[in-house]
């Protein structure tokens with residue numbers, strides 16, 4: 001049985017360097033989506049279980065239909081769901097967005113999360129954790145992309161790639177891989193590494209097939225050997 005050992009930071013660094021050379025996502029890292037972190041939180045909820053294009057279409061429809069978050073909060077779940085239908089899972093997402101808007105308003109007396117910019121990271125994390133429908137990945141996205149705080153969101157692509165690379169155990173949940181990645185990757189590289197690993201998972205290390213022959217990490221990845229042992 002293969003015993004799991006955490007990879008060294010040097011190994012991770014060398015792989016991240018090669019991923020950056022290959023995918024160059026460090027040149028286009030996300031900044032805040034807008035100066036209102038609540039926009040980023042709603043955008044991240046819309047991104048659950050869909051691609052960036054559908055997420056953006058749903059968010060644009062939301063912004064076009066409602067002038068303010070206050071107007072959106074006054075809408076019914078059905079109306080909201082109809083507006084964001086292009087984003088998929090619209091009934092669930094509409095309910096989540098309404099819950100978020102209500103919680104933000106009841107906590108801050110306003111439909112804004114700008115106050116979070118002055119908070120300690122752990123306090124922000126706790127506030128978001130107590131918000132219904134907001135999970136670890138969404139929290140990490142808002143922290144990293146909208147508030148510029150150190151957090152490493154792990155989606156399905158990053159979970160798959162890091163497991164295949166042997167950086168994470170096969171049984172680890174994305175939330176556990178997030179903690180691991182926050183230890184292994186220097187915080188100033190979180191944004192770039194997150195984007196490069198996702199791109200790698202979409203283009204080469206896909207769920208359907210791993211194109212290992214073309215992979216720049218092949219010499220440091222145990223996955224092809226494991227495949228051949230099967």
Ligand code: SF4
Nearest residue numbers: 205212215218221223
């Ligand atoms: S060598 Fe294969 S399994 Fe390993 S990261 Fe590259 S594509 Fe994925």
